[in-house]
Structures are given as structure tokens and as C-alpha cells.
Amino acid sequence: MFSKACEYGIRAAIYIAGQSAQGQRSSLKDVAREAGAPAAFTAKILQTLSRSGIIHAVKGPGGGYSMGEASSNLARLVAAIDGADVYLGCGLGLEECDASRPCPMHHKFGRIREDLREMLESTTISELAGRLEEGLAFLKR
Numbered sequence: 001m002f003s004k005a006c007e008y009g010i011r012a013a014i015y016i017a018g019q020s021a022q023g024q025r026s027s028l029k030d031v032a033r034e035a036g037a038p039a040a041f042t043a044k045i046l047q048t049l050s051r052s053g054i055i056h057a058v059k060g061p062g063g064g065y066s067m068g069e070a071s072s073n074l075a076r077l078v079a080a081i082d083g084a085d086v087y088l089g090c091g092l093g094l095e096e097c098d099a100s101r102p103c104p105m106h107h108k109f110g111r112i113r114e115d116l117r118e119m120l121e122s123t124t125i126s127e128l129a130g131r132l133e134e135g136l137a138f139l140k141r
Contacts, residue, residue, distance in 0.1 A: 001116075006081040009045045011035040011139050013077055016055055017067045017129035025064030034139055045081065052080040054125070067125070074128075075120035087113050 002010070015034040019026045032042040046065060050057045053068045054077055078086055090097035091109030099106070131137035 002078065002086060003082050005041070005045055006078055006086075008035045008037040008042060009049060009077060009081045010074065012037070012042060012045060013049060013054060013067075013072075013125045014128045014132065015139060016065050017125045018132050020067040021126070021129060021133065025058060025062070025066045027064050031065060036140065048080055049077065052076070054080060071124050071126060073121050074123045074125065075117065077125065078120055087117055 012031045012035040015031055016026050019030075028039055028043055028046070031046065032039040035042060037045070046055060046057065049055045050065075050068070054072050056066050056068045058064060058066070090103055091105040091112070092103045094103050097103045097106055103109075128137070132139065
């Protein structure tokens with residue numbers, strides 16, 4: 001449903017939010033490890049999140065990544081990385097699928113996309129980081 005970059009971005013933001021809540025900045029190496037992503041790819045993702053204001057990047061000694069807006073919702077993060085494609089794509093992956101020429105799943109999948117939009121808009125990064133802190137969720141197995 002999400003691109004690999006978006007999946008890594010969500011994991012990275014959750015990790016950074018947890019570290020920020022403890023007053024710590026996160027290094028690229030730590031973020032990449034916790035997100036389970038290659039460091040170079042993680043750097044590009046974090047650059048995108050930094051440009052969008054979701055995280056802050058501080059260079060130099062004592063630098064690293066911290067949350068820009070921990071109250072940012074997942075919809076904002078997904079939009080920064082994947083754009084609106086997650087809400088527009090065909091459930092069967094067809095290139096041409098709309099109300100005038102729907103695929104067999106078009107109308108049912110539309111409801112799923114709306115539920116997804118609602119969930120992403122109502123879920124904050126800090127909320128998900130809190131679940132990690134409480135031991136109610138995990139980023140790694």
C-alpha cells in the first residue's frame with residue numbers, strides 16, 4: 001500500500017519521536033538501523049521529512065535528528081513521501097480505473113481508501129512513539 005520509502009519514513013519518524021521525547025537526537029546510523037533501512041536511502045528519506053518540517057536536522061558535533069512537529073499526523077508524512085497516490089490508486093493496480101470505467105473492486109476499494117485517509121489523519125507520530133515507549137508496539141521483531 002505504501003512505498004518502501006514511506007514505510008521506512010514512518011518507522012524512522014516513530015523512532016526519532018521516541019528519542020526526542022527523551023531529549024535525545026538520533027544519528028543517521030541509529031535511525032537507519034532502527035528503521036531497518038540502508039543508510040543512504042534513509043538519508044534521502046530524512047531529507048524529505050526535514051524539508052517538510054516533520055523532523056529537524058542539526059549538523060555537526062552534537063547534531064542529529066529530532067522531531068519538528070511530533071503532533072504531525074501520518075497523513076502529512078505519507079503525503080511528504082508518497083504524495084496522494086495512496087488515496088488514488090486502483091485496488092487491482094490497473095492504470096486506468098475510475099468511476100466511469102471501474103475495476104471490479106473500485107467501489108469497495110474506495111471505502112477502504114477513505115478509511116485509510118481517516119486513520120492517517122487521526123493518528124499522530126507521537127502517539128505511535130508512545131506505544132513503543134509503553135511496550136505496546138514494536139518496530140523490530
